[in-house]
Amino acid sequence: MREIRILFLLVVAVSIVGCSKFRKIQKSGDWKVKYEAALEYYEEEDYHRTIILLEDILPIIRGTEEAELGNFYLAYSYFHQKQYILSAHHFDEFVKIYGRSEYVMEASYMHAYSLYLQSPDYQLDQTVTYEAVAAMQNFINKYSSSEYAPEADRVIDDMQEKLEKKAYEQCKLYYKLRRYKSALVVYDNFADDFPDSDYNEEVAYLRIETSYDLAEKSITSKQEERFRSTIDHYLNFIDKYPNSKFLKDAEKFYAESIEEITRFADSN
DSSP: OHHHHHHHHHHHHHHHHHHHHHHHHHHOSOHHHHHHHHHHHHHTTOHHHHHHHHHHHTTTSTTSHHHHHHHHHHHHHHHHTTOHHHHHHHHHHHHHHOTTSTTHHHHHHHHHHHHHTTOOOTTSOOHHHHHHHHHHHHHHHHOTTSTTHHHHHHHHHHHHHHHHHHHHHHHHHHHHHTOHHHHHHHHHHHHHHOTTOTTHHHHHHHHHHHHHHHHHTSOHHHHHHHHHHHHHHHHHHHHHOTTOTTHHHHHHHHHHHHHHHHHHHHHO
16 A cells, blocks of 8 residues: 555646746747757647647748658647647648658548548438548549558448448438439439449339339320330339349339330320
C-alpha cells in the first residue's frame, strides 16, 4: 500500500512538473522554442500539446521551411486524436499548399483515409462516403504505383459495399411503400450503379412485381402498355437468371400479364 502511494505521488509530481514546463513554453515569445517543443511532444505522442503549440505558431511562420513539417504534423496530430474532420481538412490544405513536398503523396492518401474514417453506417446519410470514394479514387489515379495503392483499393471496395447495401435497402423500402414509379427508377439506378452486385437478381424480380402492381392499379388507358412492360421485364429476367429462385413467382406475374393483354385484345 505504501509503495502504491509513493508511486501515485511520483506520478502527480511528474505531471505538475510537465504542466509547469508546458506553460513556460506556451508563454515564450520565441516561436522556435515552441516549434522544437511541438516536435518533441509529437515524438512523445502527446498530440494535444503538439496541436496547441503548432496552432499558435503556424500563422506566424507561414512560408518557412518549418511551416511545411509543422502543418504535416498538425494534420497527423488531429488524426491520432481521432478528430478526422479536422485531419481531413488539414491534410487537404497541406496538399493544396505544398504540392511539391516530399510528403504530398502521403498527405493526399491521409486526406482520403480521414474521410473514409468518417463514413457512417450504411443506414445513415452517405454524403461523406461518396466524398471519400472520390478522394481515394483521385489518389489511386495519381499514385497508382505507390505503397498506399493496395490499401486504397481495399478502402474503396469497403465503401462501395456500404453504398451498395444502402442502395439495396432503398430498393426494398420503395417496394414496401408501394411507390411504384419511383421504385422502378430506383431499381434501374441500382442495376446501373452496381452491375456486379449479388442483389441484382432480387432487384430484377422486384422490377417485375412492381411493374405488375403499377399496371394493375393504373387507369384503364395505361394498363395495356404497363402489362406489356411487365412482360418485357420478365423476359429480360429469365434470359439473365434462367434458374432463379424467384422464377416461380415471376412466372405468375408473367402469366397474369398475358391474360390481361389477351383480355384487352378480345375487347377490341
